[in-house]
Amino acid sequence: MKKKIISILSAAVLAFPLFQFSADAAGQLPFTLTAPEHIAITYLNGNDSLTTCQLTWSQNTSMSEWCTRMANSETHNDAVKELETMGYSELSYTAQMDWSIDSTEDWHYNAYWDTDGWDSDNVKRLGEWAYTYFQGGADITNDEWVFRDMGDISDPEDMTWYGCHTEGNDYLGWKDVLKEGQYIVVNTEDGGQHAQFDLVNHTVNVRMRWLVTATKLEPAADGSADQVKIGSEWSQIASLGKDAASSVSVGAGDIAAPVIRDLHYTAAEFNGFPVIAFYLDVPDTLSNALVKAQANGGSISLRTEARVPDGEWVELQGDWTVKSGEIQTKLQMLAENAKNVTNGTPIELRCRYDCEPGGETAGFSTEFSNVLTISAEAMQISSETAPAETAAAASTTKTANAPSTQQKALSWLWILLLIVAVIVLLIIIFLLTRRNKEDKK
Secondary structure (H helix, E strand, O other), rough: OOOOOOOOOOOOOOOOOOOOEEEEEHOOOOOOOOOOEEEEEEOOOOOOOOOOOEEEOOOOOHHHHHHHHHHHOOOOOHHHHHHOOOEEEEEEEEEEEEEEEOOOOOOOHHHHHHOOEEEOOOEOOOOOOOEEEEEOOOEEEEEEEEEOOOOOOOOOOHHHHHOOEEEEEEEEEHHHHOOOOOOOEOOOOOOEEEEEEEOOOEEEEEEEEEEEEEEEEEOOOOOOOEEEEEEEOOOOOEEEOOOOOOOOOOHHHHHHOEEEEEEEEEEEOOOOOOEEEEEEEEOHHHHHHHHHHOOOOOOOEEEEEEEOOOOEEEEEEEEOOEEEEEEEEOOOHHHHHOOOEEEOOOEEEEEEEEOOOOOOOEEEEEEOOOOEEEEOOOOOOOOOOHHHHHHHHHHOOOOOOOOHHHHHHHHHHHHHHHHEEEHHHHHHHHHHHHHHHHHOO
């Protein structure tokens, strides 16, 4: 079934009946809508453009878990049904970033941010300086590069810097939204001139919010909008530059061991081996640490291991990014290590976080989580004689790989369809031959 998450359409709303903005509808969603959390902004020191910064933020576990359910083929349909009970057929959400220099009041938000930058006549009203659309997903943290391109000051036709005022476009450029003294002009090797924030003497403040787009299941009888836009509250402010607080790296004491629960089999397989899953709890302290690490060029990943009795712990392949909801992992590596796993053998599973704080701070790992146990399905590995250079690729097969009942049924179905096709073809040939004979008479 096609996923119900769609991209927000570029269209009008203010007086145009396609979109309706509603702050009150936040309580009618399949997740709890709160502002983006743990915002961080970091200057990349010219590693991309002169002005590029990395914006990092997290979402609450309710939003992350809903995205996980929508992306999982086993839970997707139930998530869609829940959405339909709320009167919506489709739903998506994006993040927006507003900014201000040397002030926490002089923001650039206006009503066009509620409509993705378009007015009621489908005219674009916001320039590249308005960050109205960051697509997210199930991961707890996300990041985007911002302030990457302010245009070329030396080119009078550069719409990024000077704006655009033509039919179908009527928006300000960076030149119009920056004040004198807030930036310096840098001459580049290609002969251009580009603006750069003066972070020594000024402070860039940013804030974020979510914008949800929900499509109604049934058109309204009164002819009102078929889609509803729902905005979250604005987040706390993050700063960069003169008055910004110094960033702090993630330390070993900032992250506790994972807490996992509900280990179970999924309907999926990987290379003929079972795929199991469990649920991961993501506390606020972990979300904060994730943003800190990611903002500093680091990462926090999930390492999952399993073993059979008297066996060693084996790292498994599977989900490694931190998200709320179901985490899937594959048993192939365990089967290859154990060689022969009989039906009912207890399999133990545990996890830990591996953290690279970024910068010059050394990486570390947390303690392992609580251990979960599940009974194994039979997995037997047989080694084949092969040249050393191909042994890794050819040494393992699952002897329990006989066709399943479903596979056998599909095989017979294809044979039946082939027989029917041959019969139909013979009938057509017979009728055509008979018709030709009649025509000759």
